[in-house]
Amino acid sequence: MESKPGFVSTWPERTLQLHTTHTPDFLGLHHNSGLWPRSNYGRGTIIGVIDTGVSPDHPSFSDEGMPPPPAKWKGRCEFINASSSMSCNNKLIGARNFVPTASQPFDDNGHGTHTSSTAAGASVRGASFYGQVNGTAAGMAPRAHLAVYKVCSATGDCKESDVLAGMDAAVADGVDGESYFQPKNSVFSSSPTLLPLVYPGINGSAASAVCRNLSKHDVKGKVVLCDNYDYFGVVEQGQAVKDAGGAAMILVSNPSKEDVPEPELHVLPASYISFADGELVKSYINSSISSPLSSPPTAKITFQGTVLGLPYAPQVAVFSSRGPNSASPGILKPDILGPGVLVLAAWPTSKDGNNKTKSTFNVISGTSMSCPHLAGIAALLKSSHPDWSPAAIKSAIMTTADRTSLAGGRITDQHFVEADLFATGSGQVNPNKANDPGLVYDLQPDDYISYLCGLGYNVEAIVQRKVSCEKNYSSTAEAELNYPSFSITLSSDNPQSYTRTVTNVGAAKSGYKCEILGLQGVDVKVTPCEIGFTEVNQKVRFSVMFRRRGKYSRPSDQGYLRWVSSDHNVTSPIAVKFAIEGHQIIGKD
Secondary structure, three states, rough: OOOOOOOOOOOOOEEEEEOOOHHHHHOOOOOOHHHHHHHHHHHOOEEEEEOOOEEEOHHHHHHOOOOOOOOOOOOOOOOOOOOOOOOOOOOEEEEEEEEOOOOOOOOOHHHHHHHHHHHHHHEEEEEEOEEEEEEEEEEOOOEEEEEEEEEEEEOOEEEHHHHHHHHHHHHHOOEEEEEOOOOOOOOOOEEEEEEEOOOOOOOOOHHHOOOOOOOEEEEEEOOOEOOEEOOOOOHHHHHHHOOOOEEEEEOOEEEEEHHHHOOHHHHOOOOOOOOHHHHHHHHHHHHHHOOOOOOEEEEOOOOOOOOOOOOOOEEEEEOOOOOOOOOOOOOOOOEEEEOOOEEEEOOOOOOOOOOOOOOEEEOOOOOOHHHHHHHHHHHHHHOOOOOOOOHHHHHHHHHHEEEEEOOOOOOEEEEOOOOOOOOOOOOOHHHHHOOOOOOOOOOOOOHHHHHHHHHHOHHHHHHHHOOOOOOOOOOOOOOHHOOOOOOEEEOOOEEEEEEEEEEEEOOOEEEEEEEEEEEOOOEEEOOOOOEEEEEOOOOOEEEEEEEOOOOOOOOOOEEEEEEEOOOOOEEEHHHEOOOOOOOOOOOOO
């Protein structure tokens, strides 16, 4: 195989697992002003979705008012012998299958339909999840075209070779951006009055603690506290409580995996609490039953409805990807935060098994929900600025991100602990600000080739042409890539200097002054600290010198470089790790 043309490398194949009515408003996307109308809602762009396929008959993929595909589109539709409603149209312009066990790109999982509609779904009025989160569901770029590539099976298994094949096809097809991955109201019902509260795990077995076996416990008419572990589903736990006569259930999160709870069609009133809160409730139950002077423990579940505008939003979810970047430590990761918790979007079938319902929606969480939000926003920016490169779009998104919560405080994680740059990256995406960033850190294809040369990769095999790193390209260290963030390692006697180039995409005549924010253990010198422009697309190069302060004892430091003008704040995060003396520093010398 190594002798065949196009061979790059081999490795054992792995099977990967797949991990909105209000997010447009939360992100500041409105019909009467801002990025939506300025970009014509993404019109003319093509978003490729690499996922489990798509349900083409869902109203989120209606092509009403959509123009034909742009001339650059080279893809195809692989729905065979399907009716017009079950095939492609001017919204869903392409659908291809790369899963050997499937014959067509229909979505038999739900994940792909959800992410596709999040990125570019058409507006659907009256969307809700069993009466909650009501509103008009719309993707981030509702007038963009969609091309869907089925690379994952019904069980959510995604073979790496199928994923790569789907990505290659999307590029060849001409996409502009890719996104990679009982009673009806019982899920929201309440226990209206205070009821006796019981925890079967106090004197019971492990099966009792998770409410799997309640035959020896009196739970009739009571609120039952249940530990939750992955091997026993939450709906099944509720059914066991109901079968034993329980009136309601409180689920305590697994201590090793405090994920965001997913809405489920519970068979009785149910609520989720954290492991820490569960310990407090158990202590309350213990103290109440052990003291003869105490009243019996009681509880009530009250559904508060759909709550918007929480002052501590956004928060970094427990499942969110975090840095540092082990593969390339000189590049700060993650880049950006996007909405990914409890996102309502299209779903192939109703959750209660009513397959006749076509206009159905589901609420799920994951990084797979954040990705299509960012892909849709990138499509809006591409439509608004067709001459911007992918790097310019990324820079615009990163340097204009929000670093604070709605209340103005620092962004926290779900435990209300202040999140660092390895959790937040540049911050929460702000689409309207990204449309007018002032300056961008741009990159061209040759810059990436120099970066690959610096990594020692087989560059010719990757770029598919003759490349001489020694003759034609200087090797660029990862930290020297013209990236809109900094990730560096410093020793006490080894100051480091980095260069960056910014391109003016704002007013022709403009000036900026540098500011350093937050760093306490590092002295920073920016040269020049004042830069000026006389025309659009003019470039200015500057250098940044980092020097460790001798008395600073912490192992790391974080802050920001900001270029400030009368109209713009162009902000880049800086993550600094201090080297242990005597150890080699990874990065620029």
